[in-house]
Amino acid sequence: MKSQQGFSLIELIMVIILIGILSATAAARFSGRSEFDAQITRDQAISLIRQLQISAMNGDSQPLTVESNCLGVCDANRQDANNSLRYQQTQTTFSIYPLNRGSSSLFFNLLGQPTVSEAPTAALSCTSGCTITITAKNNQTASICINSQGYIYKKTDEACSQ
Secondary structure, eight states: OOOOOSOOHHHHHHHHHHHHHHHHHHHHHHHOSGGGHHHHHHHHHHHHHHHHHHHHHTTOOOOEEEETTEEEOOOTTOOOTTSEEEHHHHSEEEEEESOBTTBSEEEEOTTSOEESSSSTTOOBOOTTOEEEEEEETTSOEEEEEEOTTOOEEEOOSSSOOO
16 A cells, blocks of 8 residues: 555644734734824823823823824923824824814813813813814824813714713
């Protein structure tokens, strides 16, 4: 009887599985992070805004500035990466609606509510909800809502609630 040559069924299945794993890994590398830039930056922005809010509740009020190329403490003299997200880091742009009396800055009071200035008696802002929109280079967007009581969350519906 002649001996059989070739691969067993188990060996062939293992090779197919290994090729599948390698191709899935390679495909993930080629897709890059650009598909997720807006969502990643949104999650970072929520953390940053909450950090500024907590600082304000502890008596260290800093403005939350929303400019096209910066979100956070955007003072040119303070390039602190921990207090802002900048276009150079994230490759995303930022916008806020509605504008706060023509200003792109929000403050938080000792209760964590958004206000128009850092004065203790400042009028509340975002009375009908503020929306911060983050746009990635591939035009994908992600949004954040801030309601009148200071709750910061991912926007999932058409309008931010009060």
